[in-house]
Amino acid sequence: MTLRLLLIRHGLSSFNLQNRIQGRNDLSTLTDQGVAQAQRAGQALSAIPIQTVYSSPLKRAAETTKELLRYNSKKIKPIYDQDLLEVDLASWSGLTNEEVQSQFPDEYFTWKKSPNKLVLKRENGSEYNPIEELMHQADKFLGRLLAHHSLDSDENILIVAHNAILRCIVLSLLNKPQNGFRRIRLDNASISVIKLNSCSNQTKEVQIESLNSTAHLDPPLPKKSSGARLILVRHGETNWNKEGRFQGQIDIPLNENGKEQAMAASNFLRKVSFNKAFSSSMSRPFETAKIILNNHPNLRIECLRGLVEIGHGQWEGKLETEIRETWGKLLDKWKTSPETVQMPNGENIQEVWTRATNCWEQISETLSQNETALVVAHDAVNKTILCHLLGLTPKNIWMIKQGNGGITVVDIPTDPSQLPVVTCLNITSHLGGVIDDTAQGAL
Numbered sequence: 001m002t003l004r005l006l007l008i009r010h011g012l013s014s015f016n017l018q019n020r021i022q023g024r025n026d027l028s029t030l031t032d033q034g035v036a037q038a039q040r041a042g043q044a045l046s047a048i049p050i051q052t053v054y055s056s057p058l059k060r061a062a063e064t065t066k067e068l069l070r071y072n073s074k075k076i077k078p079i080y081d082q083d084l085l086e087v088d089l090a091s092w093s094g095l096t097n098e099e100v101q102s103q104f105p106d107e108y109f110t111w112k113k114s115p116n117k118l119v120l121k122r123e124n125g126s127e128y129n130p131i132e133e134l135m136h137q138a139d140k141f142l143g144r145l146l147a148h149h150s151l152d153s154d155e156n157i158l159i160v161a162h163n164a165i166l167r168c169i170v171l172s173l174l175n176k177p178q179n180g181f182r183r184i185r186l187d188n189a190s191i192s193v194i195k196l197n198s199c200s201n202q203t204k205e206v207q208i209e210s211l212n213s214t215a216h217l218d219p220p221l222p223k224k225s226s227g228a229r230l231i232l233v234r235h236g237e238t239n240w241n242k243e244g245r246f247q248g249q250i251d252i253p254l255n256e257n258g259k260e261q262a263m264a265a266s267n268f269l270r271k272v273s274f275n276k277a278f279s280s281s282m283s284r285p286f287e288t289a290k291i292i293l294n295n296h297p298n299l300r301i302e303c304l305r306g307l308v309e310i311g312h313g314q315w316e317g318k319l320e321t322e323i324r325e326t327w328g329k330l331l332d333k334w335k336t337s338p339e340t341v342q343m344p345n346g347e348n349i350q351e352v353w354t355r356a357t358n359c360w361e362q363i364s365e366t367l368s369q370n371e372t373a374l375v376v377a378h379d380a381v382n383k384t385i386l387c388h389l390l391g392l393t394p395k396n397i398w399m400i401k402q403g404n405g406g407i408t409v410v411d412i413p414t415d416p417s418q419l420p421v422v423t424c425l426n427i428t429s430h431l432g433g434v435i436d437d438t439a440q441g442a443l
Helices: 032-045 059-069 097-103 105-113 130-148 163-173 239-243 256-268 283-295 320-336 349-365 379-390 394-399
Strands: 003-009 052-055 155-161 191-198 204-213 229-234 276-280 301-304 372-377 407-411 421-427
Touching: 003 163, 032 059, 032 191, 052 059, 059 155, 097 105, 130 163, 155 163, 163 191, 163 204, 204 394, 229 283, 229 379, 256 283, 276 283, 283 301, 283 372, 349 372, 349 379, 349 394, 372 379, 379 394, 379 407, 379 421
Parallel strands: 003 155, 052 155, 229 372, 276 301, 276 372
Antiparallel strands: 003 191, 191 204, 204 421, 229 407, 407 421
């Protein structure tokens, strides 16, 4: 049973179009483009049974909710929740970014560099931290939501709100990684999917199934910033993925479905102009990369040992049921505390983390600001890279989903003091829909 949260940012608003700070005021409304974006998000979600809808009461979110629900077969009455209001930016609301930068240069610099440290003044002169308040607001919303919806239920909950509050909800679910606010991005009418399950110790298990998917819009990927971009893909399906066998460093090739997944990824990325390409030195990611680069026949793929899959040692080639016969307790620890497990005659996750993140940094350093690179690797490798980028740790690898053929985008800021941004994570809509239904595999 899975409780699934579908997070939707409102469509393009009049203030978005004018490059104005919206904050908590209710002066901004959806543009015609924003209405069309909301409708396309509604169409993308139409096959998913939705039981409950929560929405910010601000007009731009409420209008988005109305458009989304046009495509839902059930008559659902939205719950308008004050804890889904956007961040309170006081006197900044209504000003353009240029006006804020001119009138409040020091505060604007802090907002762009370290938003969690921003302190503003209310009309009565009292000081407050907008992001700290918003994180508390997100915690309250999630607390009430989880009090009303069981983790043991099979339920899809739609949440329609704003950029900053939705980011805070995601970060709250990820246990508030350091500097997390600037590590992720949420575009207008984007769809993010978070899965929640209950654990045996009465805690919740959180997994980002996808983040900031704009595949239903045109263009299907968020606009590239002025810096370099890396597109990280997990290889297509193999027979061992389908059977649930631990593959590790045994070189299993793609099956026919895996080749079709790679071709679907190629079609999805057909308008991307790649300047460089990198792959794990194993055959399944290399073949995936070759298929994706059908439209770039002269681009050489550089194979890197740092991107190879985790070495499962004596577990490789085995089903989970076979592993449990000999290593039952170790298998349980792998599922709950992966950072504590040394694979029998294999690797531990810290070793994979070190080589994979070092390899990722080396790739990033080779790119100039205007370049885009393709990187194709494996489940565990991709998860460690993404945990690193999100400010998580090796124990958090289960918080990240990487489906076969799933596409993730990372943008590198031109300012070296700024963190890379996980622009979108695990897009699999080119394989069938919003929900990732690729093989669960054995990792």
